[in-house]
Amino acid sequence: MSGGRSGLRLAEVARDEIRAGRFQRSMAVLTGFSAVVSGIEAYVQHGRGDFSDRWMWTPVWLTPPSVAAAGAALVSERAARTMLPLAATLSTADGVIGFLLHLRGIRRMPGGYGLGQYNVVMGPPVFAPLLMTSVGVLGFLAAALRPEKLPGRIALGDEPEGLPGPLERLAVQVSKGRFQQGLAVTAAGFAVLSGGEAYLEHLRGSFNDPLMWAPVFVTPPMIISAVAAAFDRDAASTVLPLASMVTFGEGLLGFGLHLRGIRRMPGGFSNMRFNVTLGPPLFAPLLFTSVGLLGMLASILRRSR
Numbered sequence: 001m002s003g004g005r006s007g008l009r010l011a012e013v014a015r016d017e018i019r020a021g022r023f024q025r026s027m028a029v030l031t032g033f034s035a036v037v038s039g040i041e042a043y044v045q046h047g048r049g050d051f052s053d054r055w056m057w058t059p060v061w062l063t064p065p066s067v068a069a070a071g072a073a074l075v076s077e078r079a080a081r082t083m084l085p086l087a088a089t090l091s092t093a094d095g096v097i098g099f100l101l102h103l104r105g106i107r108r109m110p111g112g113y114g115l116g117q118y119n120v121v122m123g124p125p126v127f128a129p130l131l132m133t134s135v136g137v138l139g140f141l142a143a144a145l146r147p148e149k150l151p152g153r154i155a156l157g158d159e160p161e162g163l164p165g166p167l168e169r170l171a172v173q174v175s176k177g178r179f180q181q182g183l184a185v186t187a188a189g190f191a192v193l194s195g196g197e198a199y200l201e202h203l204r205g206s207f208n209d210p211l212m213w214a215p216v217f218v219t220p221p222m223i224i225s226a227v228a229a230a231f232d233r234d235a236a237s238t239v240l241p242l243a244s245m246v247t248f249g250e251g252l253l254g255f256g257l258h259l260r261g262i263r264r265m266p267g268g269f270s271n272m273r274f275n276v277t278l279g280p281p282l283f284a285p286l287l288f289t290s291v292g293l294l295g296m297l298a299s300i301l302r303r304s305r
Contacts, residue, residue: 023297025074027142028084032070034290035091035135037283039063045128047277055101058094059132066091066135073142080143088139091132098129121204127197131287134190138290141183181230183298184240188226191247191291195219198254198288201281211257215288218250226295241299248292254285 042059051057069087072079102124106112109119120126198215207213225243229236258280262268265275276282 022146024077024080024142024145024147027138027145028070028073028080030290030293031073031084031088031135031138031142032067034138034287035063035066035070037286037290038132038135039066041128041281041283042132044277044281044283045125049124053101055097059098059129062087062090062094066139069139070142077147080147084139084143088136088143090136091139092136095129095132095136098132099126102126102129121200125197125200127193127200130193131190131197134287134290137186137190180236180298180301183294183301184226184229184236187244187291187294187298188223188230190287190294191219191222191226194287194291195223197284201284205280209257211253214250215254215285218247218288222247222291222295226298229298236299240295244292244295244299246292247295248289251285251288251290251292254288255282258282258285 039060039062042056042063046056046060049056066087069079069083073084103126105124106116106119106126109115109123111119113119195215195218198219202212202216205212222243225235225239229240259282261280262272262275262282265271265279267275269275
């Protein structure tokens with residue numbers, strides 16, 4: 001019983017910390033996780049194209065500094081205020097540039113945009129680079145937050161100092177309960193990108209497994225609940241947590257199914273390098289877990305109005 005009470009108490013403390021905008025280290029971990037997933041996925045996908053364009057290397061090169069900045073933010077608030085925004089800016093810019101380059105790649109295919117339905121499905125994944133911007137968004141948010149209180153340390157009741165203007169305003173909004181709507185809309189936006197990319201990738205495989213429809217079915221409820229949460233306080237505390245947990249679980253399920261798909265390829269895990277490159281994108285489903293986590297965070301944040 002004492003263990004159960006301790007667990008509940010820890011959960012309450014974590015909730016209070018998040019509601020007060022004190023989850024910088026947790027957000028830094030999520031930023032690093034997203035950077036690893038996005039970087040590996042970019043490496044595997046661009047490996048299929050044999051890195052025929054030097055720009056294909058940029059998301060791979062940006063992964064180590066992004067992870068390093070997120071790691072530094074765990075131990076240094078100064079690093080969270082300086083290194084993390086820089087890494088976030090580079091990741092965001094690279095995602096936008098990658099999106100434009102993928103559009104250019106589709107235009108250069110036979111038929112170009114005139115065969116858009118075919119070329120968008122079979123060409124470079126159009127939404128994948130924009131998912132790279134999730135690293136930037138999470139990094140900016142982490143930089144604007146306050147670190148969690150540690151035992152024996154003074155409570156951090158003041159607003160963060162030393163931030164650039166936009167990040168300082170964001171920090172104030174989070175601490176004053178004015179950011180729940182913004183984070184909910186952000187979760188909805190990344191749900192659109194994740195769901196759209198899952199639809200196009202699974203369309204390449206002709207949806208030959210009924211479970212390939214799961215991320216497509218999960219996406220609309222996540223989007224609707226997140227948008228509803230931006231307008232209605234009750235939706236943020238009831239519908240959004242449920243949709244976020246389902247989305248998070250679907251990401252884990254997809255990861256397991258993609259592992260199964262690789263195991264079923266000739267050579268299975270013993271031919272991992274080849275099968276990971278040409279098989280189902282291993283880490284892509286985990287982007288849904290990031291969307292689910294964003295939604296859950298949004299549902300916990302306090303709201304001033």
